[in-house]
Amino acid sequence: MPEAVGDLLVEMDGITKDFPGVHALRDCRFDLRRGEVHALVGENGAGKSTLMKILAGVYRMDSGRIRLKGADVDIATPRAAQQLGISIIHQELSLMPNLTAAQNIFIGREPRGMLPFVLDERALNKNAQALFDQLHLRLDPQTKVANLAVAQQQMVEIAKALSHKAEVVIMDEPTAALTETEIDELFRIIGKLRETGVGVVHISHRLEELKRISDRVTVMRDGQYIATVETKDASIEQIIRMMVGRAIFEEAREIHEAHPDVVLDVRDLSRGRAVRHVSFDLHRGEILGFAGLVGAGRTEVARAIFGADRADSAGISVNGRAANIRSPGDAVRRGIGYLSEDRKRYGLALSMDVETNIVLATFRKFLRAFGRVDVGRTRSAAQQRVERLAIKTPSIRQKVRNLSGGNQQKVVIAKWLTADTDILIFDEPTRGIDVGAKSEIYHLLNELAQQGKAIIMISSELPEILRMSHRILVMCEGRITGELSGAGATQEQIMTYATMREAVARASE
Amino acid sequence: MKIGSLDLRGAQRTTLMRSDAMQRFLAFAALIVIVFVFSLLSPNFLQFDNVVGILIATTVNGILALGVTFVIISGSIDLSVGTVMTLSAVMTAVFITVWQLPVPVGIVAGIATGGLAGLVNGVLVARLKIPSFIATLGMLNVAKGLALVISGLKPIYFNDTPEFNRAAMGSVIGGIVPGLEIPNLVVVLFVSALAASLILSKTILGRFTFALGSNEEAARLSGVNVDAWKMAVFTVCGLFSGIAGVLIGARLNSAQPSLGQGYELDAIAAAVIGGTSLSGGEGSILGTVIGAFIISTLTNGLRILSVPQEWQTVVTGGIVIVAVYLDIVRRRQRP
Numbered sequence: 001m002p003e004a005v006g007d008l009l010v011e012m013d014g015i016t017k018d019f020p021g022v023h024a025l026r027d028c029r030f031d032l033r034r035g036e037v038h039a040l041v042g043e044n045g046a047g048k049s050t051l052m053k054i055l056a057g058v059y060r061m062d063s064g065r066i067r068l069k070g071a072d073v074d075i076a077t078p079r080a081a082q083q084l085g086i087s088i089i090h091q092e093l094s095l096m097p098n099l100t101a102a103q104n105i106f107i108g109r110e111p112r113g114m115l116p117f118v119l120d121e122r123a124l125n126k127n128a129q130a131l132f133d134q135l136h137l138r139l140d141p142q143t144k145v146a147n148l149a150v151a152q153q154q155m156v157e158i159a160k161a162l163s164h165k166a167e168v169v170i171m172d173e174p175t176a177a178l179t180e181t182e183i184d185e186l187f188r189i190i191g192k193l194r195e196t197g198v199g200v201v202h203i204s205h206r207l208e209e210l211k212r213i214s215d216r217v218t219v220m221r222d223g224q225y226i227a228t229v230e231t232k233d234a235s236i237e238q239i240i241r242m243m244v245g246r247a248i249f250e251e252a253r254e255i256h257e258a259h260p261d262v263v264l265d266v267r268d269l270s271r272g273r274a275v276r277h278v279s280f281d282l283h284r285g286e287i288l289g290f291a292g293l294v295g296a297g298r299t300e301v302a303r304a305i306f307g308a309d310r311a312d313s314a315g316i317s318v319n320g321r322a323a324n325i326r327s328p329g330d331a332v333r334r335g336i337g338y339l340s341e342d343r344k345r346y347g348l349a350l351s352m353d354v355e356t357n358i359v360l361a362t363f364r365k366f367l368r369a370f371g372r373v374d375v376g377r378t379r380s381a382a383q384q385r386v387e388r389l390a391i392k393t394p395s396i397r398q399k400v401r402n403l404s405g406g407n408q409q410k411v412v413i414a415k416w417l418t419a420d421t422d423i424l425i426f427d428e429p430t431r432g433i434d435v436g437a438k439s440e441i442y443h444l445l446n447e448l449a450q451q452g453k454a455i456i457m458i459s460s461e462l463p464e465i466l467r468m469s470h471r472i473l474v475m476c477e478g479r480i481t482g483e484l485s486g487a488g489a490t491q492e493q494i495m496t497y498a499t500m501r502e503a504v505a506r507a508s509e
Numbered sequence: 510m511k512i513g514s515l516d517l518r519g520a521q522r523t524t525l526m527r528s529d530a531m532q533r534f535l536a537f538a539a540l541i542v543i544v545f546v547f548s549l550l551s552p553n554f555l556q557f558d559n560v561v562g563i564l565i566a567t568t569v570n571g572i573l574a575l576g577v578t579f580v581i582i583s584g585s586i587d588l589s590v591g592t593v594m595t596l597s598a599v600m601t602a603v604f605i606t607v608w609q610l611p612v613p614v615g616i617v618a619g620i621a622t623g624g625l626a627g628l629v630n631g632v633l634v635a636r637l638k639i640p641s642f643i644a645t646l647g648m649l650n651v652a653k654g655l656a657l658v659i660s661g662l663k664p665i666y667f668n669d670t671p672e673f674n675r676a677a678m679g680s681v682i683g684g685i686v687p688g689l690e691i692p693n694l695v696v697v698l699f700v701s702a703l704a705a706s707l708i709l710s711k712t713i714l715g716r717f718t719f720a721l722g723s724n725e726e727a728a729r730l731s732g733v734n735v736d737a738w739k740m741a742v743f744t745v746c747g748l749f750s751g752i753a754g755v756l757i758g759a760r761l762n763s764a765q766p767s768l769g770q771g772y773e774l775d776a777i778a779a780a781v782i783g784g785t786s787l788s789g790g791e792g793s794i795l796g797t798v799i800g801a802f803i804i805s806t807l808t809n810g811l812r813i814l815s816v817p818q819e820w821q822t823v824v825t826g827g828i829v830i831v832a833v834y835l836d837i838v839r840r841r842q843r844p
Contacts, residue, residue: 058730079732094730096723098790099716107720108733110713117712 007034008070009168009199010055010086015064017050024050028064028225030218032168032199037190039202039214039231042243043293043495047223048203049091052170055201056088057081068168087161088170093153095145102128102141105160131159135189151182158189169193170201175209176295187213205293207236207499219243237492240499244462244491256450258286258470263454264336264423266305267315274300275311276478282423282454287445289469289486290458291494297478298458299341302425306338307331318423332361337416339409341428341458347412348400355382355396357411361419385414389444406437413444424448425456430464442468462491474498532784532835533796540803547810554813563802563809564695565760569594569753571698571801573772574779575705576627576749578797581780582709583742584722584789585634585641589626589648590750591772595765596652597623597754602665602764605673612673619758620751626652627747631740653770660766667762677759694756701752706794708745718742722789778825779804782832803828 010032017025025047032038040048053059055066057075066073068084075081081088095104102125103110111123128141137155145153154174161169171190175183190200190213202214210217210231217234219226219242226242264282269275274297282288290298304311307325316323318334325331331338340346348357359366359378366378382396391410393403400411409429416424429445430438445468449455459465465472469486474497482497547554573590580587601619604610610618626648633644667673676693683690709715717738720728729735758764781787782803783796804825811821 078730082732094724094727096720096727096790098719098723103716103720107716107728107731110716112713117714119711119713119716121711 006036008032009034009068011065011067012051012055013065013067015051015054015066016062017054017059018062025054025061025223028220028223030055030225031228032201034167034199035194035197036215037194037200037202037213039204039210039217040220041204041207041210041217041239042220042226046220046243048220049172050223051220052088052172052201052203055081055168056086056170058088082164082166085165085167086170087164087166087168089154089157089161089172089174091172091176093150093157095153095156097146098144100142100144101139101148101156101159104145104156105131105141105163109163127163128159131163134162135159135192137189149182151178151185154178154186155189158193162193166198168199168201170203172203173205174202175204175206183209205499207239210239211236221245240492240495244495256285256446258449259284259452263319264305265315265317265320269301269304269314269316270312271300271304271309272312274478275304278475278478278480280473280480280483282456283470284422284454285449285452286470287449287455287457287468287486289465289472290456290475291462291465291472292460292475292498294460296475296498298475299427300478301475302338302427302456302458305331306336306425308338332419332421335420335422336425337419337421337423338425339412339416339427339429341431343408343412347415348408350401351399353397353399354386354391354393354403354411355379357400358382358385358396358414358418361415381418382414385418389414389417390440404437405433406440409433409437409441410444413448417448422452423454423456425458427458428460429457430459430461438464462494465494466491474500476500530784532832532839533793533799535835536783536796536799536803536832540799540806543803543806543810547806547813551810551813554810559809559813561691561695563805564698565692566809567801567805568694568698569757569760570772570775570779570804571798572701572749572753572756573776574783574797574801575701575794576746577773577776578705578780578783578785578792578794579709579718579742580641580746581777581785581787582722582789582792583718583739584725585739585743586777586787587627587630587641587645587743587746588773588777589630589645589652590746590753590776591769591774592649592652592656593623593626593747593750594754594757594772595769596626596656596659597751598758598764598768599656599660599665599766601755601758602667603659605670606665606667612670612676615673616755619755620748623751623754624744624748627744627750628740630747631743634743635736635739649770649773656766656769660764662766664763664765667758673759674762677756694760697752697756701749702794702798705749709794714738714741714745719790722791724790775804775825776801778829778832781829781836784836786836787833788836800832 008031012028012030015025015028028047028051030051040052042048050059054061055075057078057080060076066075073084075084096107105128106124111120111127112118113120125141132139132141135155135158139152139155145156148156174186178186193200204210214231216228217231217239218228219239221243261284262281263284266281267279269278278301292298300309303309304314305316305325307327307330310326316325318336323334325334344350349360355378359381363373366374368374379396386393386396389410391414392407400408403411426445430441433441445455445457457468466486466489471486472484472489472494473480474482474484474494476498481500484493553559573594577587577590597619600622601615604618605612605615630645630648633639634641678692678694680690680692682696709718717728717733720733721735721739725735779800780792780797781800783793783798783800785792785797807824808821811824
């Protein structure tokens, strides 16, 4: 049967996948034609990568059906996918940095010399060179991958896919780490693949790219298939609407006026490629929302302010005075507290009790002569916090491990309140917390703001950001791409800024 | 040209000297400096007999270090090489003196004993997923205990088979070039190193050794049978321990069951000084051999200068710390 451009290569139907406690995918479908670039878009956690990892044999589906060129297939392992001509280029590139480009491409399939266990290095490099020539790439096959730029490493992955005679190439956010010139080069290569009849799946957050490269777009949301459209027929606004179109939290905003005093002033904060020239100020009694996609650099901003990572450049002042924050200790002394998104790892001593955790950051305040801890005072301080924050625990002797997610989060908050912090940075404060406990945390945040604490809230949940924030800063690729007033902002506005690559590029010139 | 900017960037990065080559160069320079300094400080240092002494002293540690280099490049560690060597020596003695096997058969069986211990290490690490530090620490004690039990706590002498000792301490080279009496065991070191070097750079085993240490998950996703190759790497390391066991037995004309512990650290030190990275993926046999020579030359020179043995240990310890620190500094500079 002749294989023509436009023939169906892949049909996925009714794909369902559960991870413990999560419905990752429900009844999803996807198809791919020969010689097309099919973009797969959606918010964080929409299930794009999961769906494609099923196609690439990384995960197994719970139910559903995959057909390849019209025949049912069972893709049990990455190896099986490769043999069927399906290659995936992961977001975290899976290359071996100490090996050369050529060695990486042919790992496990090395040409052999006279003896079956002896390598034929010359043939290896020649074959790699032939692949590079085919893609019109100027790369030396003998360069170690560690010495290649990310964009070049991606090219090596593409060449590797090609060497497997892949007919389906899945690229998971290939442009996330690339510069504009590098993206041009990548798109040229994708064009080459398309010409040879390969079907390319392009997972991306950057909507303006879709217009340039894709033929069709499939939108996913919350683990479900939403729609597939011809790219030329759809506007970016339409696509965004499909991406975020879920019901918005219908609970009233309880927002009061923020104070005009600036307590934290950040100027030109930069750290590598993750944080670029970030400037903002934070007022007393304000909740400042930081929105953006995962990897936009929000956590990195928080860690740099808190002194957990060293910034390349920064002008930070706290309460009008310049602050040189070089370690978390410096930050705490200036009244800044950071509540990590991963509280189990960075926020709590899980095997210790509630009391110890609450006074952990401030033991010094509870010391008597000769370094003895004043147990009476730690106990009463902890007891007081537990009551004030309504932490549900049988006693302050309970191990933190045994508390629910919401109550664990409250213990972390109690810790920072005990440390007299005025500026609290919350990184994904409701992650892993069930719905009921969430609104308690929201309540608490509002109360703290009302008492005059200044709060930075990093969150990937748009409804949460919209509900809580006085102002919203949106980040994309290390920069602040937009500022919105909390009142009247929409999910669509935030998504537009969060995917605003063009503006990023313009601003960088 | 469209991709001009990409090319430029690649070129800039590759002009930086490859980091493991850099450390190898440093190690070689250090060895030269050490030799130079000691030859100034002591007229006896460069005497032929002393040089041969250094060569002999390098042999056992050098061969152990060859095996350990494979394991470290693959991203694991093997702490059992010293006592596996002892067990191999004891088993060689059992094969030759108790079972009265012909000497060549005894030698092969002794080496195989080491390979078997290595294979067990490999199974523990690859199949049972026990961290190599712990698995081989266990093997260290198991091998040590077995050596003591089997030998009945006493050295076993090869007095009935003088040809065993002669095979190691005699000199084939001296027979060909009169006066150049370099013992055969030194030749064994260099032949072993050459073999190890070829395996590492020219064979599929070598390629996968680097692949495992560089990014094991990537190798797995590329369809490489990661577990099998890991077992192969540990087996190779065990075989080298076996060779070292046979050599030390021949040199001392006896299997000394209480010897061996502590040798693993010298072997690891030799590899690290020679530029093998403890985080895996980087290293070379040439570097390891240079590293082994640095250790033995230093020990020898300090002894000639009558520095107490305790201080010799302090110096080698300090050098290992410096070498590891250099490795960490290089790693930090990585783009």
